[in-house]
Amino acid sequence: MSKTINRLYQHNTIIYKVILFLITAVSIVYFFPKGGQFKYDFNKGKPWQYDILLAPFDFAIQKTTAEIDLDKKSIRDNARLYFQDDTRVLDDVKDRFLTKMSFEQVSDSITNEEITSSISLGTTIIDEIYKIGFVDNVSDNVVSNKNILISLKKENQVEDILFSNFLTSNEVSDIIISRLGGRPLNYGGTLVFDALSEVVVPNISYDKAFTDRIIEDAIKNISLTIGKVSKGERIISKGDIVEGKKLAILESLKSESESNVWTESNYTWIVFGYTVLVSLALLMLLLFLRKYRIEIFENNNKVTFIFFNVFLMVLIQTLVIKYNVEYLYVVPLSILPIVLKAFFDARLGLFAHVLTILLLGFIVPNSFEFIYLQIIAGIVTILTVSELHKRANLFISIGQITLIYMITYLAFSIIKEGNALQIKWEYLLMFGANGLLSFLSLFFIYVYEKTFGLVSDVTLLELSNTNSKLLRELNEKAPGTFQHSMQVANLAEAAANEIGANSMLVRTGALYHDIGKMLNPMYFIENQSTGVNPHNDLSPVDSATIIIDHVIKGIELAKKNKLPDRIIDFIRTHHGTSLVYYFYMQEKQRYPEEEVHIEKFQYQGPIPFSRETAILMMCDAAEAASKSLKTPTAQSIDDLINKIVEKQKADNQFINSDITFREIEKIKKVIKTKLMNIYHLRVEYPD
Template sequence: MYRHQDLIVKIFLIAACTAVIVYFFPKSDRFKYDYAQGEPWEYETLYAPFSFAILKDKEVLEEEKQQAIEQTPRHFYSKPVNTNELLDRFDESVKSAISDSLYKATSRRYQRVTRSFLQDLYKVGYLEDLQDLKDIHPIVLKRDNELTQLTYGDLILPGELQKNLSAVYASFSNDLQGILTRRLLVLVQPNVFYDKELTDLNIQSEVEKILPTRGLIAQNARIIAQGEIVEGDKLQILNTLNNTYESQTWSDSQYNWKLLGYLVLIGMALTMLMLFIHKYRYEVYNSNKKLLFIYFNLCLFVVLTASVVKIDADFVYIVPVCMLPLIIKAFFDARLGLFSHVIIIFILSFVVPSSGEYLFLQMMAGIVTILSGKEIYKRANLFITVGQIVTVYFISYFAFYAVYQGGVIGWEWSRIIYFVLCGLAMLFVWPLIYVFEKIFNLVSDVSLLELSDTNSKLLKELSNKAPGTFHHSLNVANIAETAANEIGANSMLVRVGALYHDVGKMANPTYFTENQGNGINPHDDLDPEESAQIIIDHIINGVEIAKKSNLPDRIIDFIRTHHGDSLVYYFYKKAKEENPDVDESLFRYPGPRPYSLETAILMIADSVEAASKSLKAPSSVAIDKLVESIINSQMAAGQFLNADITFKQIESIKTVIKKKLASMYHLRIEYPE
C-alpha cells in the first residue's frame, strides 16, 4: 500500500508541474519558421496553409492615413452680418475723427464705397480664425442650410482684408485713407467660422475607410521558395502570416486539441526525467522532498522564461537558464544537472523565438556549466564558469549570424549586452542556493564549506571537551576525503560528515580511549553492559547535539550510520566470558546501516583509523592486515548491503587507506647499518 501511495505522489508531482508549465505557455500559436529581412529563406518552399489577406506595411498604412487627413475637406459655417448697422457705426466713428467740412465733402462717397465693399466681403466670406491649410485645400461652407464646395483660398482672410481696403480707399487722400481703413478694420466682423467637430468626424470617417490589407493570398499558393531573399512583398506576406498565427483565435475544439498536445509533450518530458532519476539516482527518487526541489526549479525557470517571452521575446537570453544545472549540480551531481537542463531546453523550445538557435546556444552553455569546476563555493570557480558561459553565447551567436547573413557586419550588439546581463544574473546562484537550503532543508557544497571550518562553534567545543576525539575526527576526515576522491564520491560531504560524526562523545569524553590521557579508564569500575551502553549512547547524544546545533539532516545521517548495527565487540566479548547467555542486542548499535556511498566510506575510515591506534609496531604488513581484516568483517556482517558501493570501489578504498595510514605513521624502508 505504501509503495502505491509513494507512486501516486510522484504521478501527482508530474501532473501538477505539467499543468503549471502549460498554463504559462502562450495561448496563441507560433509561426514555426524563423526569418529576417535581407536573409535567404533556408527552409523548404513555403505554401499558404490557408487563405489570408496581405497586411499593408505600417509605413504605407500611416502614409495613407496622413493622405486621407490632408485631403478631407474642412467644414465651415456662415453667420449673417447686419451691414446697415455696421455702416452706421462706421460712419459715426469716422465723423468723430475728421472735420465737419471734410465729412460733408466725402461722407456720401466713402459710405457708398464701403457699403459695396462690405456686401462683396460677406458674400464671399470673411474668416478671422486662420487654419493651417493651403489655398487649394477643399472646404465645405454651410450658408443658410446650403453647402457650397470651395477652396480655402476663396475665403477672405485678415491679411487680404487690409490689402483690399487699401485698394478700395486709394482715391482718397492719404490721411483720410488711413482713418477709413483703421476705423473699418476695428468694426468689421467675420461671418465664416471653422466647424472643428464636424471636420473631425469626417476625417475619422475617411480614415476608417482605409483598408489595412491589400490583395489576397489563396490557399496552397506559393509564398517563398528555398534560397529566395526575404524582402519586399515576400517579407510583408511572411509578416502577415506570422501575425495571423499569433492572433489566431481557436475554436473550442481546436484549443482543446492544442492543450492536449501540450499536456502530452510536457508530461512525457517530465516523465523521462523521473525515469532517469529512478534508474540512475535511486536515492533521490526515494526522497519526495528532493524530487519536489528538482521539479520546482524546472517549473521556476520555465515560468520565468515564458513570462519574459510574453513581455518581449528579445529579452529571452537575459533569463539565466544555465543556473538550473548549476543548482542541481550543487545539491546532487553533474549528470542529473545536465539531464535536467536538456529537459528544460526542450520544453522552452515551444515558446521561444528562433528555437533552433536557442536550443544550440543553451545546450552548449549548459554543457560548459556542467564541465566547469564542481567546487562552485569557490568564488573564482563561479566567475570562471560565468565567463565561459558568456563566451560560449558570444561565439555561438557569432557563428549563427555568419551562417545566416554571410558576414558579421550589422549584427545586433544588444544581443551581446543580453548575454552579459545573463552572466551577471548567474552570480545570484549563491543567495538562491542559500534560500533553497532553508526552504527544502538540503545541503549544498557552499554549506559544506562553512561546516568544514574547524573554528565553528560546535567543533571548537568538541576540541575543548574531547581533544582526542577531535584529533581522531580530523584523521578520519583526511582518510575519508582521500578515499572519496579516489572512487568519485562527494569528498566534501564525506569530510564534513567525518568531522561531526563523533560529537556525541562530548557527553562523556573520558569514557572513550582517545580522551584518557591520564591513564585512568572509568570502564574498569563498570559492568560490560553499562560500558557498552555508554559507548552506544554517543550515537544518540550525537544526533541530539547535532539537531540542537542545526546541523543538516544529511550530516546527521553520518552520525547515525557510522557504526551501522555492529557490535560493541570488546565489551560484548568481555560480558560473554562472564555470562555465555548474555543478550547480544544490549551490545549492538541501533543503526541504521550506511545507505549511501559516502556514509559507507566514513564507516570504513572511522573503524580503520580507530583500530590503527592499537598497532604497537605499525608496519606496512601490519597495516595491510588490519585494513583487510576490518573491511572484510564489515562486509561479512552485511554493513554495506544498503549502500550503493561495489567490490571494485571497496578494493580501491582499501588501497587508498593503506597508503594514507602508511604516510600518517611515517613508515620508511629499513636501511642496512
C-alpha cells in the same frame, strides 16, 4: 474502512507524488501561451524541404513589421501640418493699441489731430498685418521647408495655404516701418511703432494636438496586407529558397494557421495535446528519479523541490514570451542546473534542464535555435560550475556560459543571414544581462536551504568551521574525540578528491560524526587523559551499550542543533552494522560455554548508502585502529588497512553505497599514504 485508511497511509508518498505530478502538469499547461503550432518549419534563405505547398484556404499576405514601420514613417514625414487662425487676436490687438495711444493724448508734445491721425494709421497697419496672418516663432521648429502647403483652420473652415505667405516677426516689423514712412521716424511715427511693437502678437499658431490626431488616425488606417492568396494557389515548391515574397506568404500562412487552430472548437483537443506532452516530460523526470536516484524519489520534500524549480523556470519564460518575446534570452535558465547541481548532482541537474528546455520548445519562436542554444549552455553550466563556496569559480563559470551563448547565437545568425552584417548586436547585451541574472542562483540557493531544508556547499563551508558552536563544544568536552574527528576529516577529504566524490560534504560529515561522544567523553579511550578507564567497572554488555549509544545520542544532538539530514546521515552510518568487537570478545571470554547474543554488541545501522558515507566508515576505522600500533611502519600500516577494509567488505557494509572495488583500492592507498605521513619518524637529535 479501516483497511482502506491503512492502505492510503501506507501509500501516502505515492499519492502525494501523483497529486504533485497533476498540479505541476496542469499549471504548466495553464500558463502556456494560447496559440497553435504551424506544421512546417522554414528559415529565411534556406530551401523548402517539403513537397509543393498549396494554399489550404484564402488568406491575405501580411506586411512585415519593417514594412509597417516604413509606412508609419512615410505618413509622419508627409503629413499635412495644421495651423489655427485665432480671430479674436485682431480685436484684442486693436483694443490694446487704442488704450496705449489714449495715454499719449495727455502729452503736450503732440496735438490731438496728430494723435487721431496716428491711431488711424496704426489701425490700418493692424488690419493689413492680420489680413495676411502673423505666424508664431514656434512654427520655425516644425516647418523645415517654408514653401510647403499647410492647412489653416479658421473657425469651422479649413483652407490650404503656403506657409511662406504668413508674416514672420521681422516681416511685421518691416511692414510697420514702411507704412510709417521709413526711417528715421518722426515723433508720432515713433509713438505708433512703439505701441504696435508692444501689442501686435501672432494670430497663426501650430496646432500640434490636432495634427498628431490626424497622423494617428492615418496610422490606424494603414493596410496591414499587401495582397491575397486564393485557396489552391501554389505557394512554394520543394527546393525553392525561402525569401522575398515567398517568405512573406509563408509567414502570413503561419500566422493565419496558428490563429485558426486555436479556436473554440479545437481548444479542448489542443489542451489535451499539450497536457500529454507535458505529462510525458514530467513522467520521464519521475522515472529517472525512481531508477537512478531512489533516495531522492522517496523523499517527497526533494521531489517537490525539483518539480517546483522546473515549473518556476517554465513560468518565468512563458511570462516573458507573453509580454515581450524580444527578451526571450534574458531569462537565466542556467539557474536550474546550477541549483540542482548544488543540492544534488550534475546528472540530475542536466536531465531536468534538458526536459525543461524541451517543454519550452513548444512555445518559443525558432524552437530549434532556442533548444540547441539552451542545451549547450546547460552542458557548459554542468561542466564548469563547481565549489560554489569559492566565489571566483562562479564568476568564471557564468562568464564561460555567457560566452558560449554569444558564440552560439553568432553562429546561428551567420547561418541564417549568410553574413555577419545582419547580426542583431543587441542580443549580445541580452546574453550579458542573462549572465548577470544568473548570479541570482546564490540567492535562490540560500532561500531553498531555508525553505526546503537542503544543503549546499556554501552551508557545508559554514558548518565545517571549527569555531562553530557544536564543534567548539566538542573540543572543550571531548578534546581527544575532536582531534580524532579532525584527522578523519583530513583523510576522508583526500580520499574523496581521489575518486571524485563530494570532498566538502564528507569532510563536514567527518567533523560531526562522533559528536555523541561528548555526552560521555570519558568512556572513549581517546579522552582518557588520566589513565582511568571507567569500563573496568562495567560488564562488557554495559560497556558495549555505552559505545553503541554514541551514535543515537549523536543523532539526537545533531537534530537538536538543527544540523542538515545529509550531515546526520554520516552519524547514522559511520559504524554501519559492525560489532563492538573488543567487548564482544570479552563477553565470549567471560562465558565461554554460553552463547553470546551478538545483537547486543552490534550497531543498529544503517550501512553506508553513498560513496561519501562509505569513505567516512573506512577512514574512521583506519584512523582509530592506527592508534593501536606500537611501532607504526609502512608494512604494519599496510596490513592494518587491508585487514580493516576487507573485514568491512566481508560484512557487506558497502553494498548500498554505489562504490566500486577500484575506488575502494584508491581510498585504501590514500589512507595508507596519509597515515605514513602522520607516523613518520624523525631523526634523533643529539643531546
